[in-house]
Each structure stands twice: as structure tokens, then as C-alpha cells.
Amino acid sequence: xxEDVLVTLDALRAAGAARFDAVGWHYIETLAGRTQAQSGQAxxxxxxxxxxxLHSFAERMQALDAQSAPAALNHATPSPLADLLQDxxxxxxxxxxVSSGAWRAENPRIQQFRKQLNQISVQKQVKQAIAQAPVNAxxxxxxxxxxxxxxxxxxxxxxxxxxxxxxxxTLLALEESDKGKATGRKTAPVAKHKKxxxx
Numbered sequence: 565x566x567e568d569v570l571v572t573l574d575a576l577r578a579a580g581a582a583r584f585d586a587v588g589w590h591y592i593e594t595l596a597g598r599t600q601a602q603s604g605q606a607x608x609x610x611x612x613x614x615x616x617x618l619h620s621f622a623e624r625m626q627a628l629d630a631q632s633a634p635a636a637l638n639h640a641t642p643s644p645l646a647d648l649l650q651d652x653x654x655x656x657x658x659x660x661x662v663s664s665g666a667w668r669a670e671n672p673r674i675q676q677f678r679k680q681l682n683q684i685s686v687q688k689q690v691k692q693a694i695a696q697a698p699v700n701a702x703x704x705x706x707x708x709x710x711x712x713x714x715x716x717x718x719x720x721x722x723x724x725x726x727x728x729x730x731x732x733x734t735l736l737a738l739e740e741s742d743k744g745k746a747t748g749r750k751t752a753p754v755a756k757h758k759k760x761x762x763x
Contacts, residue, residue: 569596569611572618576625584625592617683722686729690714 573596581589595617599610694711701708717725 569615569618572622576618576622579625581621581625584628585621588621592621683726686726687718687722689729690718690725 573592576589581592592614595610595614599607599614602610694715697711698705698707714725717728
């Protein structure tokens with residue numbers, strides 16, 4: 565096949581011809597493959613047809629580029645979503661971002677402080693629970709088993725203890741809210757039907 569045709573095919577492919585017209589470009593590539601497979605008079609006819617198609621395809625792409633260029637200039641102002649994404653990509657600790665009140669992630673020092681405060685709170689809760697243990701509890705007393713487990717967790721893996729206590733707090737909050745709903749259902753006023761006096 566002619567070298568010019570191959571160069572044009574590569575140039576259009578690199579320019580995004582498949583995105584411009586996927587069906588038309590697929591037809592052109594199929595025709596190019598058939599042209600290479602043929603020889604003699606058939607190849608000459610297919611090559612002429614392929615050159616015509618490539619020429620018209622390139623003209624259509626150039627016309628679209630010429631139409632979209634003024635529109636792109638008119639819409640040069642980025643959208644609010646683009647502004648937000650660009651702001652999120654910027655470094656988080658610039659004074660300009662703070663002064664402009666721009667959105668930014670939580671400061672890592674605050675996250676670390678919150679984590680340490682949570683760990684201290686959990687340690688305090690476990691210490692208080694162990695201090696309030698029953699005095700004469702047996703070895704398989706459920707209360708003592710739970711307290712012993714919490715003590716071992718505190719000694720072996722404090723991070724796991726923090727997560728575990730978070731789960732326990734969530735379950736307790738759910739149980740309390742469920743109890744509140746249950747008592748609300750029980751105390752709902754029941755309408756009493758009075759007997760109508762017979763006339």
C-alpha cells in the first residue's frame with residue numbers, strides 16, 4: 565500500500581479518529597486491511613476508494629475542530645466541579661488556602677491528637693471496669709472473663725482494643741435506641757371504646 569495512505573492513517577488514528585466517528589473509522593481500517601491483502605487491479609481500486617474516504621474523513625474532523633475552537637474559547641471558565649478538583653489537588657497547608665477558606669482535609673496533627681485522646685479514653689474505661697470487678701467471682705464468671713479479656717487486649721494490642729471498644733460503644737448505642745423505641749411503643753396511649761348507652 566502507498567506510504568502516504570499509511571502516514572494519513574497513522575495521523576488520523578493519533579488524532580482520535582476512533583472517538584470522532586467509531587463506525588466510520590472501523591470501516592476505513594477494515595478497508596485498509598483488505599487493500600493490503602489484495603493485489604493488482606483490485607488493490608488499485610480499493611486504494612483509490614480508501615484515499616477518498618480518508619480525505620473526506622480528515623475534512624470532517626478539521627471542520628469539527630474549527631467549530632469547537634470558538635466554543636472552547638467561550639467556555640474557558642472552568643466549572644465549579646473542576647475548581648473543586650483542582651483545589652483538592654493543591655498542597656493542603658498553604659496560607660492562601662487557609663485565608664481563602666478553601667476546602668481542605670483535616671490537619672494530620674488534629675487526627676493524631678484525636679487518636680491519642682481516644683486511646684486515653686479507652687484505657688481509662690478499661691481501668692475503671694477492672695476496678696469495679698466483682699470481689700468473690702468464680703473463675704468462669706462471665707463478667708470476670710470479659711474483664712480479663714479486656715486486660716489482655718490492653719496489654720497485647722492496644723490498637724485492637726481501641727477498635728473493639730468502638731464496636732462495643734456502637735452496639736450499646738444501638739441497644740439503647742432500640743430500648744427507647746420499645747418503651748415508646750409500650751407507653752403509647754390506647755383508645756378505650758366506651759359503650760354507647762342503648763336508647
